[in-house]
Amino acid sequence: MRIIGGQWRSRRIEVAALEGLRPTPDRVRQTLFDWLQHFWAGQGLGLSGMRVLDAFAGTGALGLEAGSRGAAEVLFIEQHPQACRVLAKNLLAFKSQALRLIEADAMSTMQALAQHSQPFDLVFLDPPFAAGLDVAAAASALALLNQGGLLYLESDRSWAQALEQTSGSSREQLASCLRLIRQAKAGAVHYHLLQRHNDSGQATS
Template identity: 45%
Template structure:
C-alpha cells in the first residue's frame, strides 16, 4: 500500500523479495505467480520471509475462512490466503490506484470470492458488518497510530467471529498493543524494523 497522511497505506523500510513492481504468491493454488503492484511512494508489502512464517502459523486455519485485510496495499496477504483456499476475502485500500490494481490482479487470477473496498479503513470499520470474519490482517502504515485504532474498531463494531485469528504487523519500537483480556497471543516474532503477532480472540470474560 502506498504512504498516505490520512488513514491507510502501508509504509516503512521493509522491501519485498524480487524485483520492484511485483508481488509473488508463495503457496497454494497460485504458487509462484507474480503479480504487478503500483509503483507508489511508501508501498511496503509484507516480505516473503514474514509471509512464509505467518502462513505457517495459519496452517489448517485458512480453508473455508472469511478473511479481512484491513490495509490491502499490494494485496499480498489476502491473495496468499485466497491461494490457500480461504472462502472469501474483503480488502480495504485507501488509494484508488492500488485498489484498481488489486481488482485487476484478482481478475487475472479469475478469483471471484474477493471484494476490494476503496476508502479509509477506519471509516469502513465504523459501519460494522452483518457477517463477521475468521482471519483478520492488520498491517497499517507505520508511525500513524492506526494499529490500535483498527483493533478497537474491529472489537467495537462486531467484525470478529468467535475464535477469530488477528494478525498484527507494526514497527518494532511500538511495543505490544492493548488487546481485550480474553485474547490470547499465540505467536510473536521480530524481523528488523517489523514486529508481528498472532492473536486468538476468545469469548469475553
C-alpha cells in the first residue's frame, strides 16, 4: 500500500495482517481528496495548516495522505495493539513532527478530546462495521469539529439510511448540524463527506 499524493507520494505504508482490517482503497482515497480539493478551492484553502483527526485509524492511510498534503497536525487514534505497532513504525519512518498516535479506544478518546483539545478542521471516521458505530462516532466527531469543519465517514449504509435508523435527539442533532456534501459507494462501503454547520444553522461554503 502506498501514499497516492503530496510530498510523500509513492511512499510505502506497511499494513498489519489483521482479520477485518479494511484499508481505504486507492480509488476511494483519490476520490476523497479530489472532493476536498474541489470543496476548498473556492475558498482559496487546502490542507496546509489544518488540524486533522484520523479516528479508528487502522493503517493510518487517510491521516498520512493528509500529512503528505501539508496538514499542520494529524492525530491518529487506534486501539488494536498490533495495528498500533505497525502504525507507529510507519509514522516513525515519515520523520514528521506533525504526526502523533494515541493508542486507545477511539470513542472514549474523542469524548475526552472534546473537553480538552483544540477543535479539528477535518475528521476521518472509519469505524468497524460490525460494531455499528457510524452514528455514535459521527456524533462524537461533531463536538470536535470547527464550525464549517469537514467529516469523512465510511459505513456499511448510506447517511440517509443511518439517520432513518436512528431515533431521538441524536438523529435531530446530526440532521441539523451536519450537511451532506458528497457521497459515493465502492462495493459494500458507503463513503461520505459532511460539513458542520456554523452557529447560524448554515454551512459555510
